[in-house]
Amino acid sequence: MGRLVPAVTRAFDILELFLQSDDTLSAPEITRKLGLPRTTTHELLTTLAARHYLTPVPEQPGRYRLGLRTHQLGSRYAEQLDLAAEGRRVAQEIAETCDETVHVAVLEDLDVIYIAKVDSTHAVRMVSAAGRRLPAHCTSVGKMLLASLPEAELDARIDGRELAAMTPRSITDHGSLRTELAAIRARGTATEHRESNPDVSCVAAPVRDGSGRVVAALSISVPVIRWSEERETELTALAARGAADLSLRLGHRTALR
16 A cells, blocks of 8 residues: 655645634644644645635635635536445445345335345345335335425425325324424434334434435334344444445535534
8 A cells, every 4th residue: 555645635634624614714723723834834725725725715814715626526526426326335334234134215205216225134134126116104214204304395295195004003194194203303313113014124314415405315124023122223323324424425514524
């Protein structure tokens, strides 16, 4: 493995300071935060500004903000993203950790569509497929996605619509669904116990894009013979970790901190 170049590392350290809450930074602030010599800081800032990775703030002399080149690179990265492909990579990693079936799904009207799936190696496992469509209110990924909608959009989608049952445990009452979605918003993850399949329970967590919008959900599905409260706690944390990793790959800023 090649040697890291100190000057390049320091330049990236400066750029990554802007991933924090600071919109602008001065040379003395950067020097203090990174512990760099003042001369080194000024040379790096001059170079980054000359290449348009940073730009001086006209109304605040001596301060810098991110430049046009960083936006161009970010936009180019976003153009190359493939949610399904990235979702499958993350699902594979999570499935290898827990040896259970992992899905990534998106919301379409009141249904979820599974865009990525990695199977468990167990003989007893959930039977499903990428591309399958299910009622959102019956699944952990679907409830997670519905809970992430703005209230007005949720109303527009579910008001006057029948909530069909897939199992005797499916939620079919609008009031019960709203109560469940409020609880999901509060805790940040969703759970489903035999609501879409009488033999399976699932947990799910939200996936966000670079703007912070929830664009998908990642779930872990487990046959009830391997389900327990302890397992639920463990898999909920793992699903949240996988969703955060996928969000990071999609450019979600909070995940980058």
